[in-house]
Amino acid sequence: MKTQDPKKKALLESLRGGLIVSCQTQKDEPIYTPDMVVKMAECAKWAGAVGLRINSPEQIRQVKEANLGLPIIGLYKVWHDDTCVFITPTMKEVDAIVEAGADIIALDCTNETTHEGTQAWDLIKEVRKKYPDHLIFADCATIEEAKRASDNGAEIVAPTLYGYTPATENIEGANYRMVAQMCRELQEEACVIMEGHLYTPEDAMKCIFLGCHAVVVGSAITRPHYVAKRFVDCLSKYQDDWRKVEKAHHTNELK
Numbered sequence: 001m002k003t004q005d006p007k008k009k010a011l012l013e014s015l016r017g018g019l020i021v022s023c024q025t026q027k028d029e030p031i032y033t034p035d036m037v038v039k040m041a042e043c044a045k046w047a048g049a050v051g052l053r054i055n056s057p058e059q060i061r062q063v064k065e066a067n068l069g070l071p072i073i074g075l076y077k078v079w080h081d082d083t084c085v086f087i088t089p090t091m092k093e094v095d096a097i098v099e100a101g102a103d104i105i106a107l108d109c110t111n112e113t114t115h116e117g118t119q120a121w122d123l124i125k126e127v128r129k130k131y132p133d134h135l136i137f138a139d140c141a142t143i144e145e146a147k148r149a150s151d152n153g154a155e156i157v158a159p160t161l162y163g164y165t166p167a168t169e170n171i172e173g174a175n176y177r178m179v180a181q182m183c184r185e186l187q188e189e190a191c192v193i194m195e196g197h198l199y200t201p202e203d204a205m206k207c208i209f210l211g212c213h214a215v216v217v218g219s220a221i222t223r224p225h226y227v228a229k230r231f232v233d234c235l236s237k238y239q240d241d242w243r244k245v246e247k248a249h250h251t252n253e254l255k
Helices: 006-013 036-047 059-067 091-100 120-130 143-151 175-186 201-210 224-235
Strands: 017-025 052-057 072-075 105-107 135-139 156-158 193-196 213-215
Touching: 006 135, 006 193, 036 052, 036 059, 036 091, 036 156, 052 059, 059 072, 059 091, 072 091, 091 105, 091 120, 105 120, 120 135, 135 143, 143 156, 143 175, 175 193, 175 201, 201 213
Parallel strands: 017 052, 017 213, 052 072, 072 105, 105 135, 135 156, 156 193, 193 213
Antiparallel strands: none
16 A cells, blocks of 8 residues: 555554445435444444545544444535536635545545646545545546545545536446456555445445455435335336435535
8 A cells, every 4th residue: 555654554554344334314315313433333343334424524423422443534515516526626625624534535536627726636645645644535537537546645545426517427437447457456555445336235245355455335225215215116117317416515504
């Protein structure tokens, strides 16, 4: 691995071969309650998860205060209508999740233009400089973006945003061939963690077999309304594409 920092290496090793559960809920969703994300995290720990992926300073702080003993991959989703970049898009959001207690910083590392008019992947150098002791989790959509993120200091790369950028938006599921190539080409430089479009334990195991360091699963575990939507979509002869809900912008207002 690129990092030689003992603490970072130990944290990465603790994730090896394991399940990271993305515990997220938005205020406009039917499952939202003030303590829901903590309950999700407690369920993940009970099941044997090795880490958590948490959105927003508020929810990171809640889970941190619960003292579950699992590392937190922190992110901060902020949506704008003029860009597809929404995961920890500026240093303001990075500062907020670090202050809240994130152990690993997740941010958009695609080549897409942000609301501020910059390229998303340019932020990584600034984050690396300001927070040298934190691991960086690069959310990418392509192999090229993952390589650039690794070159710029990310210890972890993932195809999280495959399906969320203009070049990849028309997808049907995980691109295992791309993931396998990412593992082969970056294995000496960064940890490849699979995230996105995994719906069964068999999907997750396939990624470990391909060479991924660990896997992140969210919607299939922690969002029952998304699971129900997939069933309804199939039963209604695919009249309403359930994947649209995964890509929807959310509001911070309570329903």
